[in-house]
Amino acid sequence: MREYRKFYIGGRWVDSAQSATFDVINPATEEVCGTVASGSAADVDKAVAAARQAFGGWSTSTVEERVELLQNISAEYQNRSGDLAAALTEEMGAPTALANGFQVGLGAGHLGTAIEALQNFMFEEQRGESLVVKEPVGVCALITPWNWPMNQIAVKVFPALATGCTMVLKPSERSPFTGQVFAEILDAAGVPAGVFNLVQGDGPSVGVPLSGHPDVDMVSFTGSTRAGIDIAKNAAAGVKRVTQELGGKGPNIVLDDDDFAENVSKGVVTMMLNSGQTCSAPSRMLVPNGRMEDAIAAAKDAAPSVTVGDPSGDFSIGPVVSASQFEKIQGLIQQGIDDGATLVTGGPGRPEGLTKGFYVQPTVFADVKNDMAIAREEIFGPVLTILGYEDIDHAIEIANDTEYGLAAFVAGADLDKARSVARRIRAGSVAINDAFDFCAPFGGYKKSGNGREWGAFGFDDYLEIKGILGYRPAPDVSE
Known part of the structure; x- marks a missing residue:
């Protein structure tokens, strides 16, 4: 104690x-x-x-x-x-x-x-x-x-x-x-x-x-x-x-290429990190409508790798932080079911064998519409929503259709295409293929906040700027 x-x-x-x-x-x-x-x-x-x-x-x-x-x-x-x-x-x-x-x-x-x-x-x-x-x-x-x-x-x-x-x-x-x-x-x-x-x-x-x-x-x-x-x-x-x-509700646009199944699997695992309690998590996965069944299969295959249990043991994730957080997540999982989303894995209640502690089943929903509560609200738990898009323009429209703009993700083998998509997303940071950099600025658009942290960019908010006029530089005497 x-x-x-x-x-x-x-x-x-x-x-x-x-x-x-x-x-x-x-x-x-x-x-x-x-x-x-x-x-x-x-x-x-x-x-x-x-x-x-x-x-x-x-x-x-x-x-x-x-x-x-x-x-x-x-x-x-x-x-x-x-x-x-x-x-x-x-x-x-x-x-x-x-x-x-x-x-x-x-x-x-x-x-x-x-x-x-x-x-x-x-x-x-x-x-x-x-x-x-x-x-x-x-x-x-x-x-x-x-x-x-x-x-x-x-x-x-x-x-x-x-x-x-x-x-x-x-x-x-x-x-x-x-x-x-x-x-x-x-x-x-x-x-x-x-x-x-x-x-x-x-x-x-x-x-x-x-x-x-x-x-x-x-x-x-x-x-x-x-x-x-x-x-x-x-x-x-x-x-x-x-x-x-x-807050955040980060979109993760998965491009249609040979790495599609692998990128869906990575997106599932990344979303579940820290029991999904990450404001910059890729909580909305966007996949081509024609690949929705492939995405469901890849997500279902990836889910068992996210093990849940005592944080002192060898598990991927532990409990969520509190009883109130647990109840909020349970309510939104049930809301997703009630709204007609396809439950791929997980669901309400604790994982099997865990009767005490604020443990949540790693949960994946597919066939999610962007007006559903699970696509709009920050769940802050191990819950991933998979939404379909028709083409890249539609994917970007869905990605930007949120009150948040903290972080976003693009996954694909074609870097030129991924970079083009990243430029069009309204978010403070966009990670291509899970890139990470301590020197990159971090902060939000819209209701995700203001100001920037990380690296030298994080200094600016702690500084006032003073202009001293008439401070003519000394003449160059080297000539």
């Missing part, structure tokens, strides 16, 4: 302003696995004040000083990677292999990318007779979700540190353990007092006072579109910058 009853504020572990706590439920056992202090507006005030006090010094630190700190964090991160992975498995049910692999590895990858980007980043640039200077935006409120905890903490904290900002982090109350270990990592790495602060708690108690705080200059939020809208409204009175990475 874990107990975390202190927050990290001003470079010290301090008691919360109130005695309230919340329990963390292990989704594999449905039992309490930890108790965490629950913050309040008073804790937010202390954390923001510490960040404000530290801003003057950290905002004027050199690039070399920031690089050195990030390198120190990298060393500590590697030392504690096993602790992070164990926390992930316990708090949100990530299988051991996934927790030790991609979950923790994403944080390390973003850290290495931030260090490289910082070493080459231009904070000053001559434009005509003016000097354009990029300066840290100020005190940042960083609010992160539970589904990829280290990824989302990394893409906010590391760019904020690299650009000279100070911050208050509020992790999700469903995955607070990793946030606590992460704060221990930064403390051990020597982050100056007040530069990084951690307050745990739920949205109403901590997220609301943090996003609306008058001394916060910028809010970076990742989560649901509904919550993102509320945060934007709450922050509006302060005219503060708000960046958001929100």
Whole structure:
């Protein structure tokens, strides 16, 4: 049983302003696995004040000083990677292999990318007779979700540190353990007092006072579109910058070629990763109408490879994060059946042999119409919908017929054709044949949010741009 009853504020572990706590439920056992202090507006005030006090010094630190700190964090991160992975498995049910692999590895990858980007980043640039200077935006409120905890903490904290900002982090109350270990990592790495602060708690108690705080200059939020809208409204009175990475309903256009069956199989497996709890997941697979039966056969063949079970064992996926998430997914699976979609595999209820834990059967629907609920709503579970298209123009029309625009996918052997299709999809990132790049920008169109994270692009939202006019460049005396 874990107990975390202190927050990290001003470079010290301090008691919360109130005695309230919340329990963390292990989704594999449905039992309490930890108790965490629950913050309040008073804790937010202390954390923001510490960040404000530290801003003057950290905002004027050199690039070399920031690089050195990030390198120190990298060393500590590697030392504690096993602790992070164990926390992930316990708090949100990530299988051991996934927790030790991609979950923790994403944080390390973003850290290495931030260090490289910082070493080459231009904070000053001559434009005509003016000097354009990029300066840290100020005190940042960083609010992160539970589904990829280290990824989302990394893409906010590391760019904020690299650009000279100070911050208050509020992790999700469903995955607070990793946030606590992460704060221990930064403390051990020597982050100056007040530069990084951690307050745990739920949205109403901590997220609301943090996003609306008058001394916060910028809010970076990742989560649901509904919550993102509320945060934007709450922050509006302060005219503060708000960046958001929100929901998604990613299309995966599978082209008609010799790799068709293989690409359908890959799409099934990719969709199920992390129990389908990924905002950028390829949840809508688009296949030619004439190949629908082939797609069904390939999906049915691929489904058994997605094994479900105890996250401490050798399984592909574990449970979903909570009882409420489980019930939401079950309701949408039943809705798909009621609406007339073809159930290829899976369905309602837990997988056979699992009577406890929030386990969901890997489920595939075919013959889905784009106006069905399972094609419109973000299910956030291991549920794939397969839709048919007549031609490429029709596929792109279906792909773009969504309120979301976070991520999309194109799979096919003809790269020129795949690239042409990718250009026409309205989404913040489009992966061709499952390509992956830490340096590529990540963020959404439409109701999937605004702003960009990852790599050097992730620095921009944490910087103000100042033009110093009359800053004529020095004459060239070499001639």
